[in-house]
Amino acid sequence: MTDKTEEKSLDPENWEAFRALAHEMLDQALEHMATCRERPVWKPVPNEAKQSLMEPLPLEAQNTKEIADTVTKSILPYGVGNTHPKFFGWVHGSGTPGNIIAEIAAAAMNANLGGRDHAAIYVERQVISWCREIFQFPPTSSGLVVSGTSMASLIALKTARDKKLGIDVRKKGIGAEGAKLTAYASAQAHACIGKTFDILGLGQKALRPIPVNSNYEMDMDSLRAAIEKDIADGNQPFCVVGTAGTVNTGAIDDLAAISNIAEQYDLWFHVDGAFGALGWLCDDIRPKLAGLDQAHSIAFDFHKWMHVNYDAGFVLVRDGEAHRRSFSARPDYLSPEERGLAGGNPWFCEYGLELSRGFRALKIWWQIKEHGLIRIGQKISDNCNQARYLGTLISKEAELELLAPIGLNIVCFRYRAPNKSEKELAVLNREIVLQLQENGLAAPSTTILGGKLAIRVNITNHRTQLKDCTELIADCLKLGNKLK
Amino acid sequence: MTDKTEEKSLDPENWEAFRALAHEMLDQALEHMATCRERPVWKPVPNEAKQSLMEPLPLEAQNTKEIADTVTKSILPYGVGNTHPKFFGWVHGSGTPGNIIAEIAAAAMNANLGGRDHAAIYVERQVISWCREIFQFPPTSSGLVVSGTSMASLIALKTARDKKLGIDVRKKGIGAEGAKLTAYASAQAHACIGKTFDILGLGQKALRPIPVNSNYEMDMDSLRAAIEKDIADGNQPFCVVGTAGTVNTGAIDDLAAISNIAEQYDLWFHVDGAFGALGWLCDDIRPKLAGLDQAHSIAFDFHKWMHVNYDAGFVLVRDGEAHRRSFSARPDYLSPEERGLAGGNPWFCEYGLELSRGFRALKIWWQIKEHGLIRIGQKISDNCNQARYLGTLISKEAELELLAPIGLNIVCFRYRAPNKSEKELAVLNREIVLQLQENGLAAPSTTILGGKLAIRVNITNHRTQLKDCTELIADCLKLGNKLK
Numbered sequence: 001m002t003d004k005t006e007e008k009s010l011d012p013e014n015w016e017a018f019r020a021l022a023h024e025m026l027d028q029a030l031e032h033m034a035t036c037r038e039r040p041v042w043k044p045v046p047n048e049a050k051q052s053l054m055e056p057l058p059l060e061a062q063n064t065k066e067i068a069d070t071v072t073k074s075i076l077p078y079g080v081g082n083t084h085p086k087f088f089g090w091v092h093g094s095g096t097p098g099n100i101i102a103e104i105a106a107a108a109m110n111a112n113l114g115g116r117d118h119a120a121i122y123v124e125r126q127v128i129s130w131c132r133e134i135f136q137f138p139p140t141s142s143g144l145v146v147s148g149t150s151m152a153s154l155i156a157l158k159t160a161r162d163k164k165l166g167i168d169v170r171k172k173g174i175g176a177e178g179a180k181l182t183a184y185a186s187a188q189a190h191a192c193i194g195k196t197f198d199i200l201g202l203g204q205k206a207l208r209p210i211p212v213n214s215n216y217e218m219d220m221d222s223l224r225a226a227i228e229k230d231i232a233d234g235n236q237p238f239c240v241v242g243t244a245g246t247v248n249t250g251a252i253d254d255l256a257a258i259s260n261i262a263e264q265y266d267l268w269f270h271v272d273g274a275f276g277a278l279g280w281l282c283d284d285i286r287p288k289l290a291g292l293d294q295a296h297s298i299a300f301d302f303h304k305w306m307h308v309n310y311d312a313g314f315v316l317v318r319d320g321e322a323h324r325r326s327f328s329a330r331p332d333y334l335s336p337e338e339r340g341l342a343g344g345n346p347w348f349c350e351y352g353l354e355l356s357r358g359f360r361a362l363k364i365w366w367q368i369k370e371h372g373l374i375r376i377g378q379k380i381s382d383n384c385n386q387a388r389y390l391g392t393l394i395s396k397e398a399e400l401e402l403l404a405p406i407g408l409n410i411v412c413f414r415y416r417a418p419n420k421s422e423k424e425l426a427v428l429n430r431e432i433v434l435q436l437q438e439n440g441l442a443a444p445s446t447t448i449l450g451g452k453l454a455i456r457v458n459i460t461n462h463r464t465q466l467k468d469c470t471e472l473i474a475d476c477l478k479l480g481n482k483l484k
Numbered sequence: 485m486t487d488k489t490e491e492k493s494l495d496p497e498n499w500e501a502f503r504a505l506a507h508e509m510l511d512q513a514l515e516h517m518a519t520c521r522e523r524p525v526w527k528p529v530p531n532e533a534k535q536s537l538m539e540p541l542p543l544e545a546q547n548t549k550e551i552a553d554t555v556t557k558s559i560l561p562y563g564v565g566n567t568h569p570k571f572f573g574w575v576h577g578s579g580t581p582g583n584i585i586a587e588i589a590a591a592a593m594n595a596n597l598g599g600r601d602h603a604a605i606y607v608e609r610q611v612i613s614w615c616r617e618i619f620q621f622p623p624t625s626s627g628l629v630v631s632g633t634s635m636a637s638l639i640a641l642k643t644a645r646d647k648k649l650g651i652d653v654r655k656k657g658i659g660a661e662g663a664k665l666t667a668y669a670s671a672q673a674h675a676c677i678g679k680t681f682d683i684l685g686l687g688q689k690a691l692r693p694i695p696v697n698s699n700y701e702m703d704m705d706s707l708r709a710a711i712e713k714d715i716a717d718g719n720q721p722f723c724v725v726g727t728a729g730t731v732n733t734g735a736i737d738d739l740a741a742i743s744n745i746a747e748q749y750d751l752w753f754h755v756d757g758a759f760g761a762l763g764w765l766c767d768d769i770r771p772k773l774a775g776l777d778q779a780h781s782i783a784f785d786f787h788k789w790m791h792v793n794y795d796a797g798f799v800l801v802r803d804g805e806a807h808r809r810s811f812s813a814r815p816d817y818l819s820p821e822e823r824g825l826a827g828g829n830p831w832f833c834e835y836g837l838e839l840s841r842g843f844r845a846l847k848i849w850w851q852i853k854e855h856g857l858i859r860i861g862q863k864i865s866d867n868c869n870q871a872r873y874l875g876t877l878i879s880k881e882a883e884l885e886l887l888a889p890i891g892l893n894i895v896c897f898r899y900r901a902p903n904k905s906e907k908e909l910a911v912l913n914r915e916i917v918l919q920l921q922e923n924g925l926a927a928p929s930t931t932i933l934g935g936k937l938a939i940r941v942n943i944t945n946h947r948t949q950l951k952d953c954t955e956l957i958a959d960c961l962k963l964g965n966k967l968k
Contacts, residue, residue: 006866009569009947010580010791010855011517018581019514025585026510029592030503033495042825045603053606057617061856064582071589075846078603079593080825085493089825090817095594096494097502098548101509103591105555108513109563110579110793119529119562122537133541147631148840158683173687179659191813192839199642199837201685203657247817303840307494309594311842329675333574333731333931333940337914340921341526341565341573342929353683355676356632356787358795362559371494372545382490434824443825447817456817463493 040440524924
């Protein structure tokens with residue numbers, strides 16, 4: 001029965017050499033973070049690096065030193081750039097070195113937070129309790145650390161669906177009644193909301209896109225009209241999604257007004273606050289988010305404006321019992337116990353899709369403690385200041401044109417040149433963005449607003465300084481003048 | 485516009501002190517892993533530790549040294565126990581120190597693998613390519629690293645749903661046609677499959693539980709009968725789920741037979757291989773999995789039998805185009821580019837729910853390279869040997885009774901005592917498990933088989949040795965004799 005390998009685990013045979021290698025990797029990792037400003041924002045992955053990531057299936061064990069070398073030579077240097085002060089693309093958080101320490105401890109524990117009674121569970125409970133406190137949700141509300149706002153929205157909207165149709169829907173399916181459910185979100189709402197309706201079987205069409213005003217905020221009259229029309233048509237409005245920070249322009253819907261309408265029509269009021277919800281930490285932004293604390297559910301990311309490492313999001317649900325009812329399933333092999341390892345009830349797997357859940361909570365807990373919410377909030381305010389500063393710079397340049405109001409931290413603009421068609425301007429501005437990226441100068445992204453291709457600058461970056469904004473505008477002008 | 489804080493990032497002010505702290509945490513982490521056998525498998529989280537995880541919302545920054553102390557004193561020592569050689573509960577992988585190195589590098593990069601062109605993307609592509617190679621799937625198949633089998637099953641079964649109903653279902657919802665869809669899985673199938681049907685709007689009832697034979701494998705005659713009955717009733721069978729390793733007993737359905745039936749009735753053949761699929765790596769287990777390589781989709785976990793840290797699972801879909809069609813959504817702000825940072829198409833966010841995706845792929849890639857698939861497979865075989873060895877020990881003891889055949893790596897048994905009712909035996913065996921856990925001797929879990937409460941020993945543990953099995957049985961006997 002015994003054989004030669006049986007007593008040999010996958011642990012290192014030479015622990016000392018292994019320790020040395022781990023410390024070496026840590027030095028490289030810290031050096032990489034400490035020097036991020038000195039490197040280009042982004043550079044294409046070179047062919048040799050790609051080649052080293054195209055090897056046949058490794059059947060035999062490889063030398064750990066050589067694997068580590070591949071990491072430091074072919075992987076580490078070719079990141080997306082979001083740790084750099086001049087990364088302005090999409091909505092990426094920029095991370096902090098503290099995340100490394102938290103990940104080391106989490107990796108050593110290898111905890112599964114699906115449930116059971118162990119310290120990691122108490123860390124996640126602490127994070128949940130803090131989130132309740134931040135958004136002034138009641139003790140009966142529930143929360144769950146998830147991968148991000150997509151998952152958070154799925155959990156929130158499934159809870160809303162099941163509450164509307166009755167919990168029996170979990171067994172019976174949504175059926176004919178489900179086909180009548182309708183919901184509402186701004187035409188600028190994130191694509192993950194539509195995807196959620198698709199997944200839940202309701203279909204993306206059940207989510208009515210409500211037109212926006214000139215500030216890209218949901219138009220309240222249109223919202224009311226859409227609800228009334230659906231009622232008249234025999235549909236069943238059940239949910240309205242407010243956006244706290246659209247991806248395109250950072251617009252914040254009038255959440256207080258939405259909350260009132262939701263109450264009037266008995267709708268579940270969900271807020272997609274992927275990055276914007278954490279503006280609640282800032283005295284100067286909180287007023288724009290008035291009504292957020294009235295939501296039935298909030299979805300947001302820690303990996304954006306709180307700079308927790310990818311991935312880390314959260315869902316907060318006011319009616320904690322409805323949330324649990326919508327996801328709980330405890331077969332025989334997951335029976336709860338009052339004592340022992342199977343204690344710690346309720347288990348987190350009763351609040352979401354996943355039964356195996358990594359220890360994301362630790363890096364969130366660490367981040368909040370290391371920096372404190374005042375300082376994290378200050379950096380959010382700083383980013384909004386920087387966006388306004390960018391707006392000022394743009395307004396001073398005849399060659400540049402702002403394409404949307406600056407509601408929060410996102411600036412959409414373009415280089416304009418006389419006698420250029422819309423199509424030519426799109427080509428020109430796309431080329432400016434591509435060359436900024438390819439030259440490693442800065443990494444904005446693009447979007448389309450009112451048919452116009454915009455250079456889109458998003459600042460969710462604690463390393464960005466005003467000088468980075470000044471340089472970005474100078475580089476845009478230089479490239480625009482060269483390429484026009 | 486400038487203020488005092490604007491130029492101060494969240495990076496450490498004193499990098500040298502920070503480096504020292506990070507190295508100290510790494511030493512603690514490695515020491516924790518190297519000495520895991522010397523500690524009790526599990527101990528309850530003490531009240532002082534719980535107290536330190538119940539503090540008010542941190543508004544001010546805290547001392548990093550003190551935060552690290554809380555981690556090492558109140559969190560690190562109180563894990564679930566799955567890194568210990570005598571952890572036998574549920575189905576947990578036991579992790580490896582190599583995961584720490586991979587996580588350090590991943591944390592320094594803070595990559596978002598939703599898409600774009602950067603090295604992390606090529607690492608995940610490599611992992612996908614290896615998974616294709618392992619299960620002999622064609623180059624047109626697609627894969628995605630996910631949190632685990634729950635998410636993997638959701639992705640696979642949504643693809644199946646949308647393929648059956650037509651891609652328009654994403655917009656229109658499942659409607660009346662969706663209400664007729666039916667699917668089939670063993671009565672011993674994992675609860676995540678039912679949950680998936682619930683989430684997708686089809687309802688858990690659409691998943692017909694097929695009776696199992698005495699080996700706890702799906703009964704093929706019953707499967708055919710259920711399909712025929714549904715067709716006769718006007719329902720639309722669309723999917724059959726085979727289980728490669730049930731949670732209760734480790735039973736493996738006859739996948740080749742299921743594959744034939746699936747072909748005959750034009751059903752999507754999905755395999756839940758959460759832990760069992762990786763038995764494919766072992767010459768002695770592969771024959772039991774015959775037919776796995778015929779599946780339309782396979783869901784499995786790296787964090788179980790490959791000992792990659794939590795969480796890390798995978799979905800492999802034969803029809804890669806159907807997979808992409810079922811999840812892709814690229815709004816204006818995610819426009820693809822041929823060049824620059826927005827290259828790297830297709831993006832991974834087109835294959836799943838999540839747009840923000842952490843760099844799980846690195847720890848998987850590292851694990852496969854560090855140990856090689858032969859060695860990983862050998863440890864899987866070792867665990868099955870150990871399970872059979874346990875079975876031999878149990879059969880030799882009059883006080884012990886095996887409650888299910890040992891198909892793979894799971895052993896369900898109980899202590900029996902004359903003149904005890906079923907209810908009393910349940911109480912006794914539950915108490916044995918609780919005391920094993922509470923005394924830190926070993927950590928099996930419980931389940932119920934044929935109405936009998938079983939001590940359930942699962943071995944997905946590269947640190948377990950035969951002597952651990954011997955000691956477990958001795959401890960069970962000692963406790964049983966004491967408690968009866």
